[in-house]
Amino acid sequence: MATSNPSKDRNLLAVIGDEDTITGLLLAGIGQVTQDHKNFFIVEPKTEIQSIEATFSAYTQREDIAILLINQHIAERIRPTVDKYQQAFPALLEIPSKDHPYDPSKDSVLKRVQKLFGE
8 A cells, every 4th residue: 555655654763872872862761672673873993884784775775764773974984885875765964973073065955955955
């Protein structure tokens, strides 16, 4: 059955981030764990790029996620994959972490907005 509102069933936030970011957001109540999957992925310095990319791909294809948050320094590790992502849902937001401040010049969404406005 086709729905007229593609975002109707999207009610989760998902996060790909470092341990401090994930811990803070879990304490804020965003955690969702089922037998099949969870909506957060902790990236450590030794985490392989393939694992990050696979998680990013899985989260962007899920029908229950409305917003995908990713630490900007982690997005930098998979920048080509992040830059290719063009879908409206889930919305992709790059966020800072405790040890890595936000840099607007690296944000792929902000770059696209600037292109639209000719900046």
